[in-house]
Amino acid sequence: MFEKSRYLAEKEVKEKKFKNTLGVVSFILFLPAICIILWLFIKGAPALSWDFLLTNPRDGMTAGGIFPTIVGTFWLVIISVLVSCPLGVVAAIYLSEYAQDNKLNRLIRLAILNLAGVPSIVHALFGLGAFVLFLNIGTSILAASLTLAVMNLPVIITATLESLKSVPQSYREASWNVGASKLQTIRYIVLPNSFPGILTGLVFSVGRSAGETAAILFTGVAFYLPFLPQTVFDQCMSLSMHLFTISTQVVGVPESYTYATALVLILLILSVNSVSIALRYYFRTKRKW
Amino acid sequence: MMNKIEIKNLSLSYGNKTIIQDLSMNIRQNEIFAIIGPANSGKSSLLKAVNRMTDFNNEVQIKGDILLDGESIYKDEDSTHLRRRIGMVSPLPVGLPMSIRENVTYAPRMAGCKDKNELNSILEDCLKKAALWDEVKDRLDHLATKLSGGQQQRLTIARALSHHPEVLCLDEFSIAIDPVTTMKIEEVLMQLKKNMTIVMVTNVINQAKRLGDRTAMMLHGEIIDMNDNSRLFNGEVKDSRTKDYIEGLFG
Secondary structure, eight states, rough: OOOHHHHHHHHHHHHHHHHHHHHHHHHHHHHHHHHHHHHHHHHHGOOOHHHHSOEEEEEETTTEOHHHHHHHHHHHHHHHHHHHHHHHHHHHHHHIOOOOSSSEEEHHHHHHHHHHOOHHHHHHHHHHHIIIIIOOOSSSHHHHHHHHHHHHHHHHHHHHHHHTTTOHHHHHHHHHHHHHOOHIIIIIIHHHHHHHHHHHHHHHHHHHHOOGGOOOTTBBBBOOOSSSSOOOTBBBBOOOHHHHHHTTTTTTTHHHHHHHHHHHHHHHHHHHHHHHHHHHHHHHHOOOO | OEEEEEEEEEEEEEEEEEEEEEEEEEEETTHHHHHHEOOOOSSSHHHHTTTGGGGGGGTEEEEEEETTTEEEEESSSHHHHHHEEEEEEOOOOOOOOBBBBHHHTHHHHHHHOHHHHHHHHHHHHHHHHTOOHHHHHOOOSBBGGGGOOOHHHHHHHHHTTTTTOOOEEEETTTTOOOOHHHHHHHHHHHHHHHTTTEEEEOSHHHHHHOOEEEEEETTTEEEEEEEHHHHHHHTSSSSSSHHHHHSSSOO
């Protein structure tokens, strides 16, 4: 009675093969990430210590710690996020909720897409021209952060647009139907329900800024500074730049020192991304529809 | 009797597609006006034009005018205030992603009401009118999106009543509701018409017959027949297609 026909049996085998292939491919993608982290741990962990994290580099950056680079990275990330978040979220709200489908707005969307495809070194040159020279801010944390902000804008705008779009149109209509204004609908219906997605996008862009090197190259990051930045108009060091410097520009840096720096950078980004994943998980359990 | 709504030479099109063509009619104060007709005849679009939900769709073009209490609804650039005067129940039930309490008090809150007692009395009153109170009174703070389809439909009715509209538009309010509950809501509607004007689009011809004071038959964006119920449903029709539709011969 329940004997399978030949066709069904063959179909089952195919199904299994397909599923296994997908599994193997996914695992291959997962492998490099694990390898990199493991390798960094093995090579870098011995050099990792509180001293390493909390002191200045010494002896022409061949010894000592990486404290100023961590401080600098935090400055850059925080200021760039402070600039790009409001701008990006507001722009996305306009594009998604207010903009009509006309030529100008299609052009704006196209520009945002293109901005996302611009190589970071080009962003750096733009930042040098626009912020450092034209606005005369000088090479400083501010100029570098603004450059990072410009680079992150398309990411934030796209993520926000996607999360705004995930709120069903019928909710907006139901809200308009009972006489809520457009602004009230955005404030009480659209934003509360797209907030998780927006937040995830923001946190993701934080991780990206922390690891970015090229974009801040000409705009505000120094190879070496003997003091910590006091204001946004000072230059700073950054983890990513420091890693580049000690691995290519300075002779005689112990290998473990380089690996440990890379490890700190990766752990920083990983922890930011974990926050993003945790947030997403938390909000998924609180989903309202 | 006074005209609550006057529709004057209204034409409505989506892009190139004409939905409503040169339609004129009056809806009187405190009547239940039923609109029947087969799918795609423009009934829902007509309701959307009345509360200017069409504003949110760029493809819609409207010609002609609609008067509410003798004043053009297009007089004010912003249509938010208009929608506070017109309650709308759409055919697909939508519980907003918030609690039942927040759903029903949403409209008054958006209109600036902050008085807790007043909000609570609106909540109870509207839920009772929508025949939903007994089922949800013990879980008012639960998510409205978890209610069943029929319950969400009644919630939509409660929400539409919550801002004390002068006109209530119902677009097939009973498709997801069982017959017994539908009867309860119909009784409420008969009560409500003392204080408001009700426009009702329905696919259930008996519902139009039971509830309506007058009924209009819409076909291809035009009103082909309109009369008092006592006449329309007793064979006094201008167009033989109306008779066929009522008797179930087409549509």
